[in-house]
Amino acid sequence: MVCYLTNTPDGTTNMSTWDDRQPIYQQLADLLASQLLDGQPKEGEAMPSVRVLATRHLLNPLTVQRALQALGDEGLLENRRGLGLFVTIGAHARLRATERQRFLETEWPRLRERLRRLGIGAEQLQWETQS
Amino acid sequence: MSEPLVNARSVSIAYGAKRAVDDVSFTIPKGRVVGLLGHNGAGKSTLMKAMVGLAAAQGELSVLGLQPRRQRVQLLQGACYIPDVAILPRWARVDDIITLMSGLHPKFSADRARALLKRSSVRGSDKVKTLSKGMMVQAHLALIASIDARLMILDEPTLGLDVISRKAFYEMLIDEWCDGERSVLISTHQVEEIESLLSDVLMLNEGKLVLSISLEDMDRRFVALDHDPAVADRMAAAHPLLRYRSNPANGGARGATTAVFDGAPPEDVLALGQRVRPSLVDLFVALTRKPELDRQHF
Numbered sequence: 001m002v003c004y005l006t007n008t009p010d011g012t013t014n015m016s017t018w019d020d021r022q023p024i025y026q027q028l029a030d031l032l033a034s035q036l037l038d039g040q041p042k043e044g045e046a047m048p049s050v051r052v053l054a055t056r057h058l059l060n061p062l063t064v065q066r067a068l069q070a071l072g073d074e075g076l077l078e079n080r081r082g083l084g085l086f087v088t089i090g091a092h093a094r095l096r097a098t099e100r101q102r103f104l105e106t107e108w109p110r111l112r113e114r115l116r117r118l119g120i121g122a123e124q125l126q127w128e129t130q131s
Numbered sequence: 132m133s134e135p136l137v138n139a140r141s142v143s144i145a146y147g148a149k150r151a152v153d154d155v156s157f158t159i160p161k162g163r164v165v166g167l168l169g170h171n172g173a174g175k176s177t178l179m180k181a182m183v184g185l186a187a188a189q190g191e192l193s194v195l196g197l198q199p200r201r202q203r204v205q206l207l208q209g210a211c212y213i214p215d216v217a218i219l220p221r222w223a224r225v226d227d228i229i230t231l232m233s234g235l236h237p238k239f240s241a242d243r244a245r246a247l248l249k250r251s252s253v254r255g256s257d258k259v260k261t262l263s264k265g266m267m268v269q270a271h272l273a274l275i276a277s278i279d280a281r282l283m284i285l286d287e288p289t290l291g292l293d294v295i296s297r298k299a300f301y302e303m304l305i306d307e308w309c310d311g312e313r314s315v316l317i318s319t320h321q322v323e324e325i326e327s328l329l330s331d332v333l334m335l336n337e338g339k340l341v342l343s344i345s346l347e348d349m350d351r352r353f354v355a356l357d358h359d360p361a362v363a364d365r366m367a368a369a370h371p372l373l374r375y376r377s378n379p380a381n382g383g384a385r386g387a388t389t390a391v392f393d394g395a396p397p398e399d400v401l402a403l404g405q406r407v408r409p410s411l412v413d414l415f416v417a418l419t420r421k422p423e424l425d426r427q428h429f
């Protein structure tokens with residue numbers, strides 16, 4: 001009964017990228033949102049079908065539908081009758097605003113705390129990427 | 132809500148004095164991928180056999196609205212089954228079997244079988260005896276999935292397959308089978324791998340159904356809490372189903388422990404930990420473990 005033993009972080013049989021922190025549909029929604037932020041697909045373009053996403057991510061189609069529903073509820077996707085789901089115009093700006101807010105509210109305080117502990121000031125940080 | 136594809140009420144199946152399946156009730160609606168989980172000897176194969184009329188069951192069991200034992204021929208027009216001991220004739224070529232199936236089964240599509248086989252590494256001219264275990268399973272699944280059926284019953288289809296073949300199998304299952312109408316019942320020991328493919332789970336322990344739930348409801352009903360070893364005693368006092376070492380991939384502290392509860396524990400206990408997603412494999416261990424296995428898990 002090796003099935004218990006695969007509950008290890010480096011389990012070689014683990015083919016999914018899902019963790020145990022959140023429901024899987026939420027993780028897929030987050031993944032799709034981050035892809036939208038990278039312009040995949042672009043605003044006004046069609047989303048891949050449930051079947052395509054389910055096969056690509058090896059997920060039950062119902063889970064994919066829940067993820068798309070969640071993105072729809074956030075106003076990032078819209079249903080065009082008979083045509084399927086499309087990326088809403090303005091989705092990019094909306095996502096960016098949400099992500100910025102999330103960074104400022106949750107990530108930044110932690111990062112600031114760490115910088116403070118390490119004694120790193122703003123002037124010691126490289127703001128321009130080296131070419 | 133349309134009629135479920137499978138309806139089982141108080142189903143028991145006995146081999147002599149032994150009750151292999153004991154008073155089991157569940158339904159399988161259309162459009163579902165149902166995992167049938169249990170240790171070896173838990174009754175999975177027996178239950179599947181009964182669903183296609185190969186074992187006598189007591190209680191009410193209807194599949195596609197038919198009685199499997201009495202209306203077996205009619206049932207097999209709409210349901211297909213790969214048993215755990217599935218074999219294809221070794222002397223035949225895959226093309227021969229496609230021809231044979233076309234003659235045998237009115238709802239078999241030879242074109243679909245050839246199209247599905249194109250996705251695998253199996254060729255029609257291959258003789259069955261030259262196929263590897265993984266290719267054999269792919270060929271078998273392609274043949275069975277080419278039957279225009281509403282219910283597919285697969286008994287440990289991934290047994291003995293390597294990770295690449297299993298992935299190909301899962302892709303085929305989702306892409307070719309899941310259309311919202313058809314359902315599949317699949318037994319497996321690859322609990323972790325298959326979790327994300329499932330819509331529902333049936334869990335058998337020594338013939339009894341210990342869990343029958345949709346994955347969506349599972350997330351809500353079971354509460355898993357990552358917690359620090361310092362509060363372990365208080366956590367244990369709240370009677371979790373199971374406690375085990377947390378998965379470090381979740382970002383928890385080293386040495387942290389996870390406790391799984393059936394239903395939310397009291398607020399003060401809830402506050403002691405951080406809620407994580409209860410994984411199916413954890414629930415499987417919690418609900419089907421045998422006393423002698425306890426120490427291995429914790």
